[in-house]
Amino acid sequence: MLxxxxxxxxxxxxxxxxxxxxxCVLLLTLKLWSGDLADKxxxxxxxxxxxxxxxSRDQQIEVPGPLGISVIVIRQxxxxxxxxxxxxxxxxxxxWLEQAGEIALCLPNQVSVELVGNTKRYDSLNx
Amino acid sequence: xxxxxxxLNTTTQDHHIAHMAAVALGLTVLENAIPSPLPGVKPGLAxxxxxxxxxxxxWRTAAWVSLLRVFxxxxxxxxxxxxxxxxxxxxAVCSLAxxxxxxxxxxxxxxxxxxxxxxxxxxxxxxxxxxxxxxxPHAGIVYLIPIFAAAALLFGTxxxxxxxxxxxxxAAFQEYSVEKNDAHC
Numbered sequence: 591m592l593x594x595x596x597x598x599x600x601x602x603x604x605x606x607x608x609x610x611x612x613x614c615v616l617l618l619t620l621k622l623w624s625g626d627l628a629d630k631x632x633x634x635x636x637x638x639x640x641x642x643x644x645x646s647r648d649q650q651i652e653v654p655g656p657l658g659i660s661v662i663v664i665r666q667x668x669x670x671x672x673x674x675x676x677x678x679x680x681x682x683x684x685x686w687l688e689q690a691g692e693i694a695l696c697l698p699n700q701v702s703v704e705l706v707g708n709t710k711r712y713d714s715l716n717x
Numbered sequence: 718x719x720x721x722x723x724x725l726n727t728t729t730q731d732h733h734i735a736h737m738a739a740v741a742l743g744l745t746v747l748e749n750a751i752p753s754p755l756p757g758v759k760p761g762l763a764x765x766x767x768x769x770x771x772x773x774x775x776w777r778t779a780a781w782v783s784l785l786r787v788f789x790x791x792x793x794x795x796x797x798x799x800x801x802x803x804x805x806x807x808x809a810v811c812s813l814a815x816x817x818x819x820x821x822x823x824x825x826x827x828x829x830x831x832x833x834x835x836x837x838x839x840x841x842x843x844x845x846x847x848x849x850x851x852x853x854p855h856a857g858i859v860y861l862i863p864i865f866a867a868a869a870l871l872f873g874t875x876x877x878x879x880x881x882x883x884x885x886x887x888a889a890f891q892e893y894s895v896e897k898n899d900a901h902c
Binding site for chain 2: 598599600601602603604606607608611612614615618619622623627
């Protein structure tokens with residue numbers, strides 16, 4: 591009975607809408623539930639883990655290194671190194687990190703921040 | 718003593734809109750009695766009325782009915798100007814905006830089911846924006862989006878089917894009564 595109802599009232603374009611909607615839901619699920627989203631930042635100083643910070647709370651973390659203090663800012667589930675005493679400022683210019691697996695290194699000050707999600711994916715850094 | 722009678726001049730169209738908004742309100746009350754597994758996941762039965770009004774009387778009337786239902790509903794449940802009210806309002810406004818476009822889809826291929834699904838997605842989208850920008854900024858709300866989207870698709874389809882079925886029946890009934898009247902004459 592349900593079958594006849596659906597067949598009668600769903601027109602050709604409605605099937606198109608339905609498929610588009612399903613694809614949308616599917617893509618959203620894959621994108622948001624695949625574990626690609628980072629949920630914490632691992633901050634290292636001198637090769638040792640200095641702190642693991644959750645991304646759900648906005649905060650500013652000051653990490654001491656041999657040259658001075660690197661400032662790491664967490665805002666809106668993204669992380670960046672706001673300031674660093676290093677000479678070339680590569681890690682500062684890298685900007686915001688938001689995907690799991692992204693990493694910013696301040697070599698001179700031996701500070702790094704890495705984003706991790708639920709699952710650790712392999713890349714050239716940890717392979 | 719001086720008594721003044723304040724009289725609002727209402728047209729039959731006003732009465733009509735009020736009538737349909739009242740039906741929508743009734744469905745909202747009914748829906749609030751249904752327990753929901755997750756706050757925010759609701760069938761949105763009142764939208765069936767909006768869909769029917771849209772198909773029969775056009776977008777302006779549908780907008781009136783939908784917004785009246787949101788305002789009157791919030792007064793009824795005592796959440797006027799609370800976050801819940803703004804969630805409902807943003808959902809309704811976004812749905813109406815999408816419906817303003819979707820109603821121009823060719824009638825031959827697109828029916829209430831399409832309108833309903835687009836409106837349901839717009840509804841959840843509008844609510845998500847309010848949640849994200851105002852209520853719980855940058856929270857883990859993104860993890861719930863797939864659930865909301867799936868619910869929008871499901872309930873959108875079901876509401877659209879109900880609306881289509883209702884209109885079909887009403888049309889058949891009208892034809893039937895016309896035929897009957899003809900027979901009488």
